[in-house]
Amino acid sequence: MQFAKYQALGNDCLVVERDDFVELLSPTVVRRICDRHFGIGSDGILVREPSSDPTEFRVRILNPDGSEAEKSGNGLRIFARYLWDRRLVSDAPFTVVTPGGEVLCRVHEQGRSVTVEMGRVCFHSGEIPVPGPPREVIRETMEIAGQALEFTAATIGNPHCVILRPQVSKAEATLLGPLIETDSRFPNRTNVQFMQVLDRANIRIEIWERGAGYTLASGSSSCAAAAVAKKIGLCDSTITVHMPGGSLAIEVDDNFLVRMTGPVGKVAEGKLSDEIFQSTRTAGA
The missing domain is CATH 3.10.310.10 (Diaminopimelate Epimerase; Chain A, domain 1)
Structure with missing residues (x-):
């Protein structure tokens, strides 16, 4: 399972493609992935949702407790940087659709700074x-x-x-x-x-x-x-x-x-082990 990890003022998120995870991102799995001892550690997971329109970008925002957020300012800056790094956007304004409404984003400084019209x-x-x-x-x-x-x-x-x-x-x-x-x-x-x-x-x-x-x-x-x-x-x-x-x-x-x-920094990218989707805890451990 491929991921990229970014931080925005110390608020760190993983970014993944929905098609890579299919139905694996249950609340239990999200909590395990975000756990800083038993997982990779994160303040949340941003899931890029597929769209029939290549110019439209959609994101789900998963909190580390497995619940969903409607909107996240740091998450949106991170998601914009992720799209920039994948060469899906330029330095022109582009729209991101969130459960809390559409926002307009613009990347500056080769991805290191992002402006978001938050609504x-x-x-x-x-x-x-x-x-x-x-x-x-x-x-x-x-x-x-x-x-x-x-x-x-x-x-x-x-x-x-x-x-x-x-x-x-x-x-x-x-x-x-x-x-x-x-x-x-x-x-x-x-x-x-x-x-x-x-x-x-x-x-x-x-x-x-x-x-x-x-x-x-x-x-x-x-x-x-x-x-x-x-x-x-x-x-x-x-x-x-x-x-x-x-x-x-x-x-x-x-x-x-x-x-x-505000600023955005890239931390890492890589692949989650299949073992992370299995329980690593045992009773009494």
Whole structure:
């Protein structure tokens, strides 16, 4: 089974062709492949889906827990670089179809940087979704682990919950993130960003990613957090999002259409052993 592995700000993904795996990518197999001890290790798997149109590119996004994501900013930059390396695209803009909608990608610097038009961020409860009366979910309060937290919810094809904090930390993200991800306010679970506004052009976030856990960087999280910072009046349209894995440049227009630009690096390519599809664990091991 052939694969290519890339990383975008420390968020690493395998890219595979659907026809190479046929029906092998069950949740159990995905978890095994992504396991950093019993598999090759990855924050997810990007599956290029076949298309009758050679100019159309389709991708499925598999989380390391075996669930599927609607959209992934880092994953889309990685997928764009993969298409570039296979000489399927040039430096002209091209469209990628995801379960969370179409995006427009453009490769720069011989594949080392990619810009993605991520689509429009929406704050409406019915779109995210968030239960309750129809509304924009802006600066509401939730109580988690005895703390009152101010949050704004949004979707950019996948759900996000942005928590405004005076400072952010990995410790808080790993403590509160899983509780917020599975909170009843978010029937489809949610990605969680803890956001510190540094000035009108810079924010810092720590991320708990739905289906993946604590992560060094996330493109869709960066877009959602930047859009929230603009929506609540704390930042302007051009925002640098700082994360443990590095920084992304985000542009948010007045209609909350978001453009993301950031780096991509190739790690490896090769072939997965057939043994990875067999259980390597035994009872009591």
